[in-house]
Amino acid sequence: MTNNIYALLVAIDEYPSPVPSLNGCVNDILEIQEYLQGRVAADGDKLHIRTLLNRDATRQAVIDGFREHLCQASSEDVAFFYYAGHGSQEQAPQEFWAIEPDRLDETLVCYDSRTEGGWDLADKELAKLISEVDQNNPHTVIILDCCHSGAATRGELEAETAIRKTSTDKRQRPWDSFIFSLSETEKLSAALSPEKNPSGWSFPTGKHIVLAACRDSETAKEYNSNGQPRGAFSYFLLDTLKKANGSLTYRDLFKRANALVRSKITAQSPQIEAT
Template sequence: MTTKALCIGINDYPGTANDLSGCVNDANDWAAEFRGRGFEVRLMLDTQAKLAPMIEGISDLITTSVKGDNLIITYSGHGTWVPDSSGDEPDGRDEALCPYDLATAGALLDDVIHALFSRRPAGVRIVLISDSCHSGSVTRGREDDLDPGVAKIRFMPPEAWMAKDQLPPPELSRATPRGGFTRAGGDLLLAGCQDSEYSWDTSFQGRPNGAFTYYALKTLRDVEPRNYDAWFRAIRSYLPSTRLPQSPQIFGTRTARLFKIFQ
């Protein structure tokens, strides 16, 4: 059995004026955690994470795996959406991840991710950890480590990267988002926020990070949770908070939620 990880982090979005600060740190932090656990790790940062290489990287990770392997994919960057063209989304939108070349190549749609995940061999587990906007509400989490200052949302509105003649109608933009990446497939999805919220790009102790990634790794080390459900509950002791109104989510079967972490 092999555990392999693909860690993607994108700060730079040419042509959009919507750059981020903490995503490359997120990817490097996940990679360091996985390497410390003996995983095979591939990093894709900024210019390495164009649309075609992202698709190729996910495909290679999945198609070279064998029964018993565990695959972890982490993504830190902007999330976005486009009008649904296949009729399978209840909100009329396809959610998507934003590659480095978003402005020229377009987004990585949840439908494409689902097709890639469906190619996994029998007996292979896939966990997707996304620190982007799939989209707060309750204010209760602790903010001890959070630096003062302005945070940025990890959401790329269509008007920031689409040509004017391709923009969706206003009524679709106003629709309440539903679905996120829950249709992407895999065994588990850990997401930074609800569909109707934003994930935040901020700073902790003078270093940029995504809020979800920072607290996910902090609780993984401090609490040493026994399974994904316990890990998720530990993260929710920090998020949402007054200044970070994002509610992390976990999606998967009860059995998958009780898997030992990264095993």
């Protein structure tokens, strides 16, 4: 039986000022896109890709990518979201304070997030979008090569390495800028327990695998591979997949990639969460 793989691939290197630019995000996504195209064709499945790069990766475009593209995945299909770019935090509305002791939401920084009238994509909005995808019960895989908190310092060898984190958005965000109603927040927001969610991201229950570049107290760094900038996590994850010819469980894939990242990069510990 031919299965469908719906992939939403998002990479942002070139942000409008004042968000600092990155170097390896687009490289990461183009590499994973090429890998998926070859791998899925070899397996006889059908691949549906929507790729958003730089200025195309607006907040609304990412939301539409979930609702118009990933939500097509059914129970025999895979819904795959890969984000490479800046992560950050923003001031949480008072309604979230009970589940966010630091009063901050974790966020993905879309291309237009820090422009006038723009906002980040909050973790609870990401949870809402994933829950919408999950209505048809596909197998959902989320990979985040970014970070959102912490102040880990870099050693001398990494002094020129870019970090995929930008400053906290301290604007007071209006409630009507979120994609859900107030009544949905309790249902969508899982308790942020360090034991249950070491990556710091909060997701709804369902068949989900989440691979995150680092713990919530660390930073996701870029890595130079033969002169080509890449995300350290993305590079070693894909390198592991290629060498194993794709025949790995998620747990084994994570263990190998994690060991490689930690051997090359200081203060970065990738995380895996499965439900």
